[in-house]
Amino acid sequence: MTLETKKSKFVELGKFLNQFSSIENPSKNDVLGNDLFFDECLNLIALSQSHNGWYTPEQVCFTFQSWAKALTQEKLDQWLFKYDFTDKQPKTISLILAGNIPLVGFHDFLSVLISGHRVLVKTSSNDQHLLPFIAKYLIHIAPEFKDSITFVEGKLENFDAVIATGSNNTARYFEYYFKDKPSIIRKNRNSVAVLTGNETKEQLEALGEDIFRYFGLGCRNVSKLFVPKDYSFVPFFEAIFKHKEVIEYEKYANNYDYNKAVFLMSNFKLLDNGFLTLKEDSGFGSPISSVFYEFYENVGVLLQRLEDENEHIQCIVSDQLTPNSIPFGCTQSPELWDYADNVDTISFLLTIK
Known part of the structure; x- marks a missing residue:
């Protein structure tokens, strides 16, 4: 799948997610996969709080809206134009995800797939349903993704690099356990x-x-x-x-x-x-x-x-007191190029050999 094709599929995902500013919104006729996934998504939103008591429908809908605003052709182009994706051999990248807020690991998931790699995902026990649903939707509208997305529950095996998110304590474990692999290890911030x-x-x-x-x-x-x-x-x-x-x-x-x-x-x-x-x-x-x-x-x-x-x-x-200040009210609406811990995930993924 070409980079442009992959971007177009994530744009379609953005259009799908944009329907869920609340659970009362009607479906739109021009959105791919609505016949199979719209009602399922409504049910998932309604049940999210039973899966994780902090994941209220309002919070999950906010997450979906945030990603809908990010997954546009214009923003994907602005994010990715500076990278060279040519002649990159696909590798298997393991993701160990947190579960503190809904879909907190989606940016890593998106980055791996858009870079042309395969993703091996270990979800948090606090967020086991949202990302697998997103993956199922993506595979439906782009079957080429099927062989590139795997979710695991047990031990991680047969991967080339890892992106792991956890506490300062778990980070020490990750750093030791994955010392022989290229890695991004995220700690408390x-x-x-x-x-x-x-x-x-x-x-x-x-x-x-x-x-x-x-x-x-x-x-x-x-x-x-x-x-x-x-x-x-x-x-x-x-x-x-x-x-x-x-x-x-x-x-x-x-x-x-x-x-x-x-x-x-x-x-x-x-x-x-x-x-x-x-x-x-x-x-x-x-x-x-x-x-x-x-x-x-x-x-x-x-x-x-x-x-x-x-x-x-x-x-x-702050009110522009520093060059990298976030405007008031915008911390939970990052752009695609606002990398966690200021570590450029795409650059890391493109250096894996």
């Missing part, structure tokens, strides 16, 4: 926001999206705020009040109650609005329902610190 006190209400409302989307479970979710000395959190709390419905979700509410109780029993000083706690802390990774914050006095010194500690940081949200 967190995202931060740098505020100046001059943000608009709209920017702070959008920051709430960066904090609460997927209940804060993603590495692109903001888990730490850097604020100037004597910063007033009143505008922040007023702006994020629009996200108050998150406390109505039982799993989130349980985490809020538990983590707040742990903080209070430890005599930590908290700021609290009834559905989010703010705790002054030098760490990056806050627990669910909480965001850490830290004061700074000189933004230049802070930005140098963030540069020095970039191995811990996935995204920096």
Whole structure:
């Protein structure tokens, strides 16, 4: 299959996913495979929360919409134009996927297939249904993919390279176990926001999206705020009040109650609005329902610190304070060329021999 043909098939996948902004949307007549897959996808969305309690229909639909926006001809062309895919021998690439948010491993899956390789997938126990469904749809509209996609449950065998995502602890295991294979090993990362006190209400409302989307479970979710000395959190709390419905979700509410109780029993000083706690802390990774914050006095010194500690940081949200700043509200809508951990997956895949 040529690169252009593969891109066209992923464009068709994008059109299919675009139908599911909610489970009430009607099917479209011009979308390939709807007769076989539309109702099945609706059922999958409805059942996702029974497979993983964090995968609410609204969150799964958001994921599908995000990928629908990315899988267009224009964006695929913009992503891939700089790479040379000629004369590359197909290899088998093993993927060990996380399951913290829906379809978190899809970009790696897409990258392997678009590069002309075969993909050997070990899904997370927390996300065993969404990607196999996507793969089944792709194979239906492009049978040539059938021999290039394999899912495994047991031991990974007969592969040439690996992309594995996990915690810092599992990363040490991966690095040892796959020491003789070309690999990308992803560890824990967190995202931060740098505020100046001059943000608009709209920017702070959008920051709430960066904090609460997927209940804060993603590495692109903001888990730490850097604020100037004597910063007033009143505008922040007023702006994020629009996200108050998150406390109505039982799993989130349980985490809020538990983590707040742990903080209070430890005599930590908290700021609290009834559905989010703010705790002054030098760490990056806050627990669910909480965001850490830290004061700074000189933004230049802070930005140098963030540069020095970039191995811990996935995204920096700010009003253009750094060249790689993410706009408020956009952390969970990355472009195809926004690589996890800033590691160019396509370049890695094209160097495998």
